[in-house]
Amino acid sequence: MQAIRTLGVLAGREVRMFFTSWKGIVISLISPLCMLVFLGPTLGSIVENIDYTGTSVSYISFFLPGIMVLALFYGTMFTAGNVVVADRVTGFHDMIKISPNTNAIIVLGYTLGAVVVGAIQCLAFLVIGLLFSPVFVIQGISLLAFAFIVLGALFFGAFGVLLGSRVTFSNFSLFFTLASIPLVYASTIFVPVSSFPGGFQIIVMFNPVSVLVDLFRVGLLGVSSWAPWFDGVAPAILLDGAVISAFFITSATLAIYTQGRFHGGISRLSMKLRTKKDKIMDSPVFAMIAEIIGTENLESWLPLIEAGRIDELVSKLPPDKVMKIMALVKDALGKPSVH
Amino acid sequence: MNGSGKTTLLKLLLNLDGFEAGAFTILGREFKAGRKRGKLPDDIAKQVGYVSQQAAFDEEMDGWHNLRFYGRLFHLTDHVLQERIGAVLGLVQLVKFGDMQVANYSGGMKRRLAIARALLVNPSILVLDEPTANLDPISRNQIWDILDTLKKEDGISVLISTNDMTEAQRLCDHVYLLKNGACLVQGSPAALVSSLNASVVELHLSHQGLESKNSIKDAIHAIINEPGSCVEGYMNFKVFIPAGSTADEQLLQYTKSKASWFERIGVRAPTLEDFFLKTAGVSFEYQDTLTYRSITNLFERLLGSP
Numbered sequence: 001m002q003a004i005r006t007l008g009v010l011a012g013r014e015v016r017m018f019f020t021s022w023k024g025i026v027i028s029l030i031s032p033l034c035m036l037v038f039l040g041p042t043l044g045s046i047v048e049n050i051d052y053t054g055t056s057v058s059y060i061s062f063f064l065p066g067i068m069v070l071a072l073f074y075g076t077m078f079t080a081g082n083v084v085v086a087d088r089v090t091g092f093h094d095m096i097k098i099s100p101n102t103n104a105i106i107v108l109g110y111t112l113g114a115v116v117v118g119a120i121q122c123l124a125f126l127v128i129g130l131l132f133s134p135v136f137v138i139q140g141i142s143l144l145a146f147a148f149i150v151l152g153a154l155f156f157g158a159f160g161v162l163l164g165s166r167v168t169f170s171n172f173s174l175f176f177t178l179a180s181i182p183l184v185y186a187s188t189i190f191v192p193v194s195s196f197p198g199g200f201q202i203i204v205m206f207n208p209v210s211v212l213v214d215l216f217r218v219g220l221l222g223v224s225s226w227a228p229w230f231d232g233v234a235p236a237i238l239l240d241g242a243v244i245s246a247f248f249i250t251s252a253t254l255a256i257y258t259q260g261r262f263h264g265g266i267s268r269l270s271m272k273l274r275t276k277k278d279k280i281m282d283s284p285v286f287a288m289i290a291e292i293i294g295t296e297n298l299e300s301w302l303p304l305i306e307a308g309r310i311d312e313l314v315s316k317l318p319p320d321k322v323m324k325i326m327a328l329v330k331d332a333l334g335k336p337s338v339h
Numbered sequence: 340m341n342g343s344g345k346t347t348l349l350k351l352l353l354n355l356d357g358f359e360a361g362a363f364t365i366l367g368r369e370f371k372a373g374r375k376r377g378k379l380p381d382d383i384a385k386q387v388g389y390v391s392q393q394a395a396f397d398e399e400m401d402g403w404h405n406l407r408f409y410g411r412l413f414h415l416t417d418h419v420l421q422e423r424i425g426a427v428l429g430l431v432q433l434v435k436f437g438d439m440q441v442a443n444y445s446g447g448m449k450r451r452l453a454i455a456r457a458l459l460v461n462p463s464i465l466v467l468d469e470p471t472a473n474l475d476p477i478s479r480n481q482i483w484d485i486l487d488t489l490k491k492e493d494g495i496s497v498l499i500s501t502n503d504m505t506e507a508q509r510l511c512d513h514v515y516l517l518k519n520g521a522c523l524v525q526g527s528p529a530a531l532v533s534s535l536n537a538s539v540v541e542l543h544l545s546h547q548g549l550e551s552k553n554s555i556k557d558a559i560h561a562i563i564n565e566p567g568s569c570v571e572g573y574m575n576f577k578v579f580i581p582a583g584s585t586a587d588e589q590l591l592q593y594t595k596s597k598a599s600w601f602e603r604i605g606v607r608a609p610t611l612e613d614f615f616l617k618t619a620g621v622s623f624e625y626q627d628t629l630t631y632r633s634i635t636n637l638f639e640r641l642l643g644s645p
Contacts, residue, residue, distance in 0.1 A: 002414050009411045013397065020399050091393035094355050095456075098389055099412040100381035260378075 006101050010109025011116060014083055018117045028078065028121055032071045036129060040067070043190075052192055052217070053227035061134040065216035066189035068122045068129070072149075073156050073209055074180070076118030080110055080160025081176060089169045103259035107252065111157035118153055137222040141234055145219035148241040152212040155248035162255040183209045193225045208247045211240045292321050343517040345500035346392060349468050352498075353389055354379045366463065385413060388457030390467040394449045398442040402433060402452050405441055410459045420459075427455040431485055447478025454485060465489060467499040471506055479506075486510055504612035508532075514611070518619050528611045537579040539613050540590055541605040544574045548600030555600065562589045570616045579609070579617055 018024055044059035052062055087093035096106060159179075167175045186200070187209040196204050204210050205225060215237065218224045224236035350356040352365060362371045366383050379387065396405050403424060410420040428434045431451035436444070444452065450470060457465055470486070471479040487510065489495045501507055507514050508528045515525045524531065548555060559569050559578055563586040570577040580587040587606065594601050 006412060006414075009408060013408060017397070017399065087395075091391045091395035092397070094350075094353075094391055095389070095395055095409065096412060097355060098353050098379065098384060098387070099409075100379075100384040100414065101412065102378065 003101075003105050006099075006105050007109045007112055010096070010106065011113035014079060014110070014113025015116050015120075017083070018079065018120070028071075028075050029124065031074070032067050032121075032125055033128070035070070036064070036067050036125060036132075040064070040132065050192065052221070052223050053194070053225060055221075055223045055227075057221055057223065058135060060129070060132045061136065061221060062192075062217070063190070064125070064129040064132070064134050065220050066187075066213050068125050069209060069212045069216055070184065070189055071125045072118045072122040072153055072212070073184070074118075075121035076114045076153050076156035077160035077163070077180065078176065079117045080114035080157045081164035081172060082160075083114070084110055084161050084164025085167065085169050085172045088164070097259070103256050107158065107161050107255045107259060110161045111154055111252070111255075114157040114160055115150075115153045118156065134220075136220045138220060139222055139233075141237065142219040142222070144234075144241070145215045145237050148237065148244055149212060149215050149219070151241070151248050152208065152215065152244045155208060155244055155251055158248060158252040158255050162251055162258060165255060165258040183207060186210075188213045188225060206243060208244060211243050211247075215240050215244070293317070344520040345517060346468055347520075348517070349389075349466055349498070349500055353387065353466065385460055386463040388460060388462035388465045390450075390453045390457045390465070390470055392468040392472065394453040396441045396449065396452065399440065401438045401440050402428070402444070402455075403437040405452070406456055406459060409456050413460045415459065423459050423461075424455075427458045430458065430488075431455045432481070445478070447474050447481065450474060450478070450482060451485065454482070458489075462495060464496045464498060467497065469501055470499055471501075471503065483509055504610065504615050508611040516615065516619060524618055531614045532609050532611055535579065535609045535614055535617065536582045537609060538582070538587065539607055539609050540578045540580055540587055541607070542576045542578065542590075542594065543602045543604070544576075545600055545602045548597075548602075549574055551597075551600055555597075558593055559590070562586050562593065567617050577613065577616065579613070 040060055040063045043063070047059050049056045050059050050062045084093065087096065097103075101109075163175055163179060164172065186196075186204055187207050188204060189209065193201050193204050193210070205214075210225070214225045218233050218237055218240070222233060224230070224233050224240075226236035226239060227233075230236050230239075347356060351358050352363060354370070358372050360372050362369055364370070365379075366386055368380065368383060378384070397408065400408070406424045406427070407417075407420055410423065411417075415423065424437070425434070428437050431454055433448060433451055433455065436448060441449065441452065454465075454467070454470070457467075465486075467486075471482050474482070483506065486497055486499075490497050490510070497510065499506070499510065511528060513525065514528055514531060516523045516531075526534070542555070544552065544555070555576065556569075556571065559576060563569070563578060563580070563584070565579075565581070568579045568581075570579075578586075578590060580590070591604065594604050
């Protein structure tokens with residue numbers, strides 16, 4: 001019961017943040033909205049009906065589920081990743097982590113909040129898309145597809161949390177783009193799987209974005225990309241569900257593991273100092289010493305110095321270098337400002 | 340000292356980071372080194388309040404709702420929270436500002452709100468990471484008063500990290516001086532200061548004296564040549580005069596002979612800051628301290644120094 005309340009508290013925060021930031025709403029809606037308003041009808045005028053695994057559907061009916069997945073994907077993954085990375089920068093993440101809640105609850109809380117935000121954007125497109133008169137064929141089994149869609153959204157959220165937990169704030173946009181662009185373009189959002197070259201088709205079909213698109217199309221159109229391989233849509237939905245479950249379990253597990261991962265503590269402090277070659281080079285004396293030792297050797301030698309294995313280190317230095325360094329150090333030791 | 344590992348140490352104690360060796364005990368429970376960061380057990384987490392260096396909040400929300408969010412994460416019921424939020428806001432003198440957006444708080448108010456947040460859970464231990472860094476003297480004194488009250492009247496153990504020796508002297512019963520991730524020395528501020536067993540002569544240079552700084556330094560050396568007995572500032576020298584020494588008289592005589600080089604001269608009892616400067620000194624020129632220490636140690640050994 002307490003866990004459910006905590007999930008609600010964490011998720012509620014993200015939803016509130018979404019609604020209090022009009023910029024976020026505009027940015028998240030602008031891309032899919034342009035596609036729906038400009039790209040969809042344009043392509044639709046060229047390809048009025050599309051042969052979707054043997055069934056003829058209007059392009060807008062084909063296109064709308066793809067755009068809904070796009071909104072769900074970007075809305076969920078970006079929200080989750082962005083909130084986590086921002087919380088890490090501000091230190092808010094630490095404040096959440098010291099609360100008496102498991103890492104799993106914290107990850108799921110972030111994920112759920114992002115899913116709600118993504119779902120709101122996705123449903124907004126459904127409402128707008130209905131204005132373009134798509135023809136949907138919703139059956140009883142569509143409910144199973146919709147259930148797996150929720151799982152797919154949870155995958156996007158957990159993947160966003162994982163990304164936000166691992167990258168720095170300044171790198172977030174880069175890694176988000178690197179992760180999202182291949183998933184979007186190697187998917188069936190815009191075209192049927194048959195449009196891809198033969199060898200790519202299997203990759204496209206198992207792309208989680210394509211799996212979600214397929215679940216949407218099965219749910220709304222009653223036709224699956226897997227149709228050539230299966231009779232009826234039920235096995236296709238189950239296969240999509242199995243694939244998306246595997247993606248969700250993997251990403252959620254990794255995201256939870258990352259929360260509890262050992263980042264170094266004391267050793268991180270020494271690593272930070274060990275690798276500060278640039279700072280060393282800022283100090284004239286060290287720069288000279290580093291030059292003598294060889295800057296490329298400095299990092300590997302510092303652990304020896306710290307471990308007190310001085311003799312080992314000295315034995316690696318030729319005598320002339322030792323003499324040069326001794327002269328420098330003698331000079332440096334004469335300089336301290338406290339004497 | 341900057342870069343000595345204060346924040347890292349506090350994060351270890353809160354299990355926000357892991358550690359490779361050793362152990363620590365908090366509220367009677369021992370935690371050993373491990374490859375994984377764990378979580379503090381619930382019963383301990385609920386007894387520890389943490390005020391981070393950044394005083395992180397949801398800036399769009401008001402103070403009251405920020406506290407409610409945090410209290411809910413700690414499983415406090417809304418009924419309890421209603422009462423606790425009022426109490427802690429009162430304690431940090433922010434009752435009037437509870438409904439103000441945190442983005443509009445001043446730095447001092449945010450820091451007080453962070454203390455209020457940590458107090459929500461009624462902690463036995465309050466951990467604060469540089470609680471008054473970058474605050475003006477009024478805000479700093481307000482926070483010191485709050486922490487004093489918590490310590491003395493509420494019996495809360497307060498663990499703070501600070502670079503401010505005035506703060507340490509004012510608030511702490513026991514001080515650990517860290518440098519390069521190691522504890523150099525520990526003790527009560529009074530004991531540490533008295534261990535100096537010295538008075539401090541402060542020589543403030545005139546502009547003319549600044550030009551002759553090296554001569555002054557040499558003269559001080561000639562009078563008192565004990566390592567660490569003189570701390571050099573940009574326009575001043577602090578000289579530690581051991582009890583019973585006549586060096587202070589010689590120093591005063593010297594300053595009289597070069598009166599135009601000095602703006603003023605003061606003799607006073609040492610403070611914790613003096614202790615810090617003398618103990619942690621050696622060189623503040625090199626802030627990449629571990630590297631400096633490592634290389635210095637190496638070459639001191641090469642040179643045959645102890």
